[in-house]
Amino acid sequence: MSAPQWKNPIVRWIDYRMPIFTLIHHDLVDYPTPRNLNYWWNFGSLAGFLLVVMIVTGVMLAMHYTPHVDLAFVSVERIMRDVNYGWLIRYLHMNGGSMFFLVVYIHVFRGLYYGSYKAPRELLWMLGVVILILMMATAFMGYVLPWGQMSFWAATVITNLFSAFPVVGESVVHWLWGGFSVDNPTLNRFFSLHYLLPFVIFGLVFLHLWALHTHKSNNPLGIDVKGPQDTIPFHPYYTAKDMFGMAVLLLVYLAFVFFAPNFFTEPDNYIPADPMVTPHQIVPEWYLLPFYAILRAVPNKLGGVVLMFASILILFVLPWLDTSKVKSARFRPIYKQLFWILVVDCIALGWVGANRPEGVYIVIGRIATAYYFVHFLILVPLVGWLERPRPLPESIGAPVLGGGGAAVGATPKPMEKA
Amino acid sequence: MAEHTSSGGPTLEEGGETRRDFLYLATGAMAAAGTVIAIWPFIDFMNPSRDVLALSTADVDLSPIEVGQAITVTWRGKPVFVRRRTAVEIESAANVNLADLPDPQPDSARVKKPEWLIQIGICTHLGCIPLGQRPGDPRGDYGGWFCPCHGSHYDTSGRIRKGPAPRNLDLPPYQFVDDGRIRIG
Amino acid sequence: MRGKLMAGAAAFLFALSANPAWAVEQSRPAAQDWSFSGVFGVFDRAAQQRGFQVYQQVCAACHSLKLVHYRDLAALGYADDEVKAFAAGKEVQDGPNDAGEMFTRPALPSDHFVSPFANAQVARAANNGALPPDLSLITKARKGGADYLYALLVGYADPPEGMELMEGMSYNPYFAGRQIAMPPPLAEGAVEFADGTPATVEQMAADVTTFLAWASEPDLEERKRLGIKVILFLLVLTGLLYASKRKVWSDLH
Numbered sequence: 001m002s003a004p005q006w007k008n009p010i011v012r013w014i015d016y017r018m019p020i021f022t023l024i025h026h027d028l029v030d031y032p033t034p035r036n037l038n039y040w041w042n043f044g045s046l047a048g049f050l051l052v053v054m055i056v057t058g059v060m061l062a063m064h065y066t067p068h069v070d071l072a073f074v075s076v077e078r079i080m081r082d083v084n085y086g087w088l089i090r091y092l093h094m095n096g097g098s099m100f101f102l103v104v105y106i107h108v109f110r111g112l113y114y115g116s117y118k119a120p121r122e123l124l125w126m127l128g129v130v131i132l133i134l135m136m137a138t139a140f141m142g143y144v145l146p147w148g149q150m151s152f153w154a155a156t157v158i159t160n161l162f163s164a165f166p167v168v169g170e171s172v173v174h175w176l177w178g179g180f181s182v183d184n185p186t187l188n189r190f191f192s193l194h195y196l197l198p199f200v201i202f203g204l205v206f207l208h209l210w211a212l213h214t215h216k217s218n219n220p221l222g223i224d225v226k227g228p229q230d231t232i233p234f235h236p237y238y239t240a241k242d243m244f245g246m247a248v249l250l251l252v253y254l255a256f257v258f259f260a261p262n263f264f265t266e267p268d269n270y271i272p273a274d275p276m277v278t279p280h281q282i283v284p285e286w287y288l289l290p291f292y293a294i295l296r297a298v299p300n301k302l303g304g305v306v307l308m309f310a311s312i313l314i315l316f317v318l319p320w321l322d323t324s325k326v327k328s329a330r331f332r333p334i335y336k337q338l339f340w341i342l343v344v345d346c347i348a349l350g351w352v353g354a355n356r357p358e359g360v361y362i363v364i365g366r367i368a369t370a371y372y373f374v375h376f377l378i379l380v381p382l383v384g385w386l387e388r389p390r391p392l393p394e395s396i397g398a399p400v401l402g403g404g405g406a407a408v409g410a411t412p413k414p415m416e417k418a
Numbered sequence: 419m420a421e422h423t424s425s426g427g428p429t430l431e432e433g434g435e436t437r438r439d440f441l442y443l444a445t446g447a448m449a450a451a452g453t454v455i456a457i458w459p460f461i462d463f464m465n466p467s468r469d470v471l472a473l474s475t476a477d478v479d480l481s482p483i484e485v486g487q488a489i490t491v492t493w494r495g496k497p498v499f500v501r502r503r504t505a506v507e508i509e510s511a512a513n514v515n516l517a518d519l520p521d522p523q524p525d526s527a528r529v530k531k532p533e534w535l536i537q538i539g540i541c542t543h544l545g546c547i548p549l550g551q552r553p554g555d556p557r558g559d560y561g562g563w564f565c566p567c568h569g570s571h572y573d574t575s576g577r578i579r580k581g582p583a584p585r586n587l588d589l590p591p592y593q594f595v596d597d598g599r600i601r602i603g
Numbered sequence: 604m605r606g607k608l609m610a611g612a613a614a615f616l617f618a619l620s621a622n623p624a625w626a627v628e629q630s631r632p633a634a635q636d637w638s639f640s641g642v643f644g645v646f647d648r649a650a651q652q653r654g655f656q657v658y659q660q661v662c663a664a665c666h667s668l669k670l671v672h673y674r675d676l677a678a679l680g681y682a683d684d685e686v687k688a689f690a691a692g693k694e695v696q697d698g699p700n701d702a703g704e705m706f707t708r709p710a711l712p713s714d715h716f717v718s719p720f721a722n723a724q725v726a727r728a729a730n731n732g733a734l735p736p737d738l739s740l741i742t743k744a745r746k747g748g749a750d751y752l753y754a755l756l757v758g759y760a761d762p763p764e765g766m767e768l769m770e771g772m773s774y775n776p777y778f779a780g781r782q783i784a785m786p787p788p789l790a791e792g793a794v795e796f797a798d799g800t801p802a803t804v805e806q807m808a809a810d811v812t813t814f815l816a817w818a819s820e821p822d823l824e825e826r827k828r829l830g831i832k833v834i835l836f837l838l839v840l841t842g843l844l845y846a847s848k849r850k851v852w853s854d855l856h
Contacts, residue, residue: 035855060463077670077740080822082468085459087822088829232855240844240851243449247841254837258830259642262743270744270819271736280779438850445843452840472674472713482701 004030027213032231033238034219036396040114041217042245043107048205049246050100055198057093058142065145067191069184072147073272091261097139098264099253101287104132113339115327116218122319124211129315131204136288136312138197141190143285148269153282155182155190161295164305181275222327223392230396281356289353290346296357297369307369314376321376323384331390334383338375345371475603477595480534488551490539493602497539497547498590499563500600503574508532510561511575521586525575528589536600537576538590541565543583548572563587630776632747632754635809639749639816642831645824646817648680653796654814655679657807659689660794662738665730665785667718670739671818674712678821679814686712693717731771733784742812742819749816751777756808759787 004025006012015021064083066075079086108128111117117125140158144151159176163169178185216225225231232238256263264286268279284292294311298304314321329336345368352365476493478500483489488501503511511525512532529535541548543565549555550563550572558564558571560579565572570581577586592602638647655676658668673690677683691709695717698705710717718737720726727734742748754777762774772782789804796802817823 056460060460063464064467074670078467078469081670081675082470084462084465084467086463086467087826088459089463091826236851237855240848244841244844244848247837247844251834251837251841254830254833258826258833261826267744267746267748270740441843441847441850445840445847448840448843452836468674469672469713472672 027209027234028239029233029235031213031234032216032225032228033234034217034225034230034396035232035237036219036221037217037238038220039241039245040106040110040220042242043103043110045242046103046245046249047100047107049249050096050103051198051201051205054093054096054100055202057089057096058195058198060089061093062195065191067145067188069147069187069273072145072187076146087261088257091257095253095256095261095264097142098256098285098287099249100135101139103249104135105287108132109339109343112342113329113336114218114220115222115322115324115329117319118322118325118327119319120215121211121218124208124215125319126316127204127208127211129312131201131208132315133312134197134201134204136291138194138201139285139287141194141197143269144187144190145194146269147187147273149271149273149277149279150266150269150282152182152273152275153278154284155186157282158284159186161305161308164302166302183275218327219396220328220330221393221396222331223396226395226397283354286350286354289351290349291353293349293353293365294369294372296353297362297365307373311372314373318376318380321380323381324387324389326389326392331392332383332387333390334387335380338379338383342372342375345375475601478600478602479598480600481598485533490551491602493538493590498602499535499537499539499551499576499587501535501551502533503535507561507574511573514573514575514577520578521584523575523577523586528575528577528586530592530594534600535574535576536590536592536602537587539563539587541567541570541583542578542585542587543568543570543581548587628781629779630754630758632750632777634750635753637749637816638813639823642827644827646813649798649800650810650813651679651817652681653798653800653807654810654812656796657789657794657811658738658814661788661807662811663716663719665719665726665735667720667735667737668716668739668818669718669737671716671821672712673710673714673716675821678817683712690714731784735785738815738818740819742816744819749812752815753808753812755783756789756812757805 004022006015006021011021061079064075064079064086066072076090079090081087111125111128140154144155159173159182162176163173165172174180176186177183178189219225266283271279283289291308291311295304295308298307324332324335326332329339348364348368349372352361352368355361357365474494476491476498478489478491478498480500480502483500483502485502486504486507488499490497490499492498508525514525516522516524525532528537539547539551544567546565546567548563548565548570550557556564556566558580560571560573562574562576562579563572564570565581565583568582570583571579572583572587573579575586578584590602592600595601638644638650658666673686676686676689681689690712693710693714693716694707695710695714696705697708700706720729723734742752745751747754755775758775758777760774760776762768766774766781768774768782772784773786774781775783789807791804792802794802794807800806820826
């Protein structure tokens with residue numbers, strides 16, 4: 001994998017002074033990639049694609065948006081009604097947020113299933129968690145900008161979370177607001193940060209990729225690459241596969257944009273913000289519902305807030321909570337079951353988060369919250385010790401020793417029935 | 419996508435090569451075309467929007483303007499100079515050797531009624547607003563307007579006579595609604 | 604695992620669509636067959652025009668339509684002169700003039716729909732303390748959208764036995780809490796349609812709902828038209844990309 005000899009003199013001139021073409025060649029063309037990656041490995045590049053879509057549409061929207069409490073709602077509606085293709089750019093941005101989270105969540109669960117967070121990829125994983133947290137902050141602040149009823153009350157409720165902290169709580173909230181309630185200063189700073197954070201995320205994505213390319217991709221078998229016979233160059237194999245995945249994503253994404261653009265939103269956000277009237281029910285966007293459920297599962301205000309933050313922060317230490325040396329759940333019969341229970345648990349949390357905290361929802365919410373932490377804090381470490389993994393194949397390229405499905409297939413076989 | 423790298427790529431089967439190339443070409447062409455088309459909404463997004471275009475007329479009441487006076491009104495966010503010219507100004511505008519002008523145009527082509535000169539008050543050089551509307555303003559060497567930014571002189575018909583501006587002052591589309599009113603746009 | 608994935612996806616979608624069980628008493632509006640629903644649906648022009656008439660002659664007495672301009676009515680199939688005439692029928696405040704005074708003038712096509720009340724306080728004072736909501740986004744801003752609006756307009760009834768209505772309220776099972784401050788707005792023959800359609804309550808309700816659905820989503824027709832083209836294009840492109848991907852990977856066998 002030596003540096004290619006560039007024929008074009010201009011390319012050669014630039015590359016000698018700043019080897020950008022060599023870099024691209026190494027990291028996107030010749031880059032050795034495990035030959036057995038399945039379609040679940042598409043979601044990383046899809047997330048990158050959506051980040052670019054969000055930044056581009058967002059920069060456009062900012063050209064017509066006015067961050068002022070009296071004008072924000074009207075300026076968004078002006079974009080929808082009077083600006084050329086304003087409805088398209090706005091719906092792309094709105095639904096793009098949902099698609100971004102959908103893709104990223106699948107990306108995260110793929111990492112959980114195949115043990116992509118284990119050594120030597122701990123830092124790669126932790127950078128991913130930072131990106132996820134920043135995405136949530138960005139999405140929340142973006143949701144406030146149209147200054148509808150949900151915007152206003154989401155801003156009020158979420159910022160009030162910080163009032164749970166003893167002693168400094170109230171001062172912190174006033175500092176966040178820049179006043180004594182959510183008002184114009186709040187909207188202005190949310191706009192500023194909503195514009196800034198995506199670029200911070202963009203930078204972190206580069207670090208994420210740097211870490212990734214240092215030890216290369218994990219793969220469905222979770223075993224290390226033994227030599228060139230186990231890898232194929234990124235281009236054309238994975239470029240072709242990623243392009244296909246992107247087209248499928250666009251089909252889903254644009255179907256929402258053009259035919260059900262308000263599927264993911266609450267009707268209340270089409271009512272201008274009214275600081276004197278709280279809507280009947282406040283729910284965050286779907287991608288934050290599981291966390292919302294954890295927040296409400298605890299009857300104590302501070303406890304709920306702490307648990308909610310802990311539910312994300314716990315992912316930082318996951319690489320050390322998991323005691324198993326085997327990465328892929330394919331060879332971990334018990335962990336595989338636990339993984340799917342966790343998926344169901346998270347969906348249950350989301351479902352509880354969408355409903356009013358009463359009756360059966362409280363019970364389910366508490367059980368699901370408890371299980372979430374039990375999974376990471378007790379079951380994952382314990383199973384790592386107790387479980388007897390199935391025998392691992394010799395290598396990615398070689399025929400597999402017993403069990404474990406086909407590894408050689410060019411067209412990735414679906415993961416075997418769990 | 420149509421290329422193969424020399425490193426990992428196994429050899430191609432001879433027969434499939436043309437069909438394969440065509441497929442890659444068609445796919446690449448379609449993806450490229452789609453990308454190019456998808457850029458249009460983003461460009462058009464920055465064009466004047468419907469509400470801006472809808473505000474494209476302005477009515478001006480001419481009755482309070484005395485002979486020799488000028489007013490400035492706003493149309494599409496731009497200043498429009500409305501001047502009621504004196505007989506002397508009309509005459510000096512008409513008696514000009516067109517061959518001497520950088521941008522030859524007879525005065526009759528610049529007005530609908532000789533008394534009323536209506537033009538966009540933006541210097542055709544780099545967009546400053548020329549002086550000459552208010553009584554105390556310098557009017558340049560030709561008694562019309564003078565742009566202080568880079569010294570362009572306009573005559574009483576708003577034609578460029580001296581200085582860096584390439585064109586006469588632009589004329590907005592307008593019509594007389596009746597004797598005392600015009601509608602610009 | 605595919606099965607599990609499907610089940611997961613189904614559960615996920617269910618979670619999204621699950622109507623949060625809210626304790627406020629409210630009947631579920633029945634789904635209607637709207638001209639503008641579905642992938643190919645467009646607004647019925649005649650219904651829009653009749654609905655505009657209903658809005659003008661009935662709703663506009665209390666409800667503003669602030670986000671819509673008179674010029675937007677061209678989308679309903681009105682000619683420029685008609686749009687100008689609609690606008691000129693209303694007075695708007697403008698100014699200050701050269702004397703520094705505010706004045707009123709007939710509205711222009713570029714003006715927003717003139718609101719019936721100068722501000723929310725006046726509106727409340729004139730309506731027994733209740734604020735008639737702006738209707739510009741009404742079908743987007745209510746759960747159930749057009750179906751809800753229609754059900755509400757035709758849903759007035761006598762209160763069930765034992766239900767005490769508050770002073771000045773009407774019974775309407777589709778409204779949150781079942782009591783609404785708006786008296787039944789539509790009565791048989793309240794308007795005389797220009798096209799001769801009999802003005803039944805159901806007809807007027809359906810028409811004004813169509814009009815207001817357009818007011819909420821003026822982009823709807825352009826959006827669907829473009830969407831169909833884009834999706835068809837993407838289907839072909841996706842097929843080609845899949846074929847290319849297969850070809851590229853066929854080397855590995």
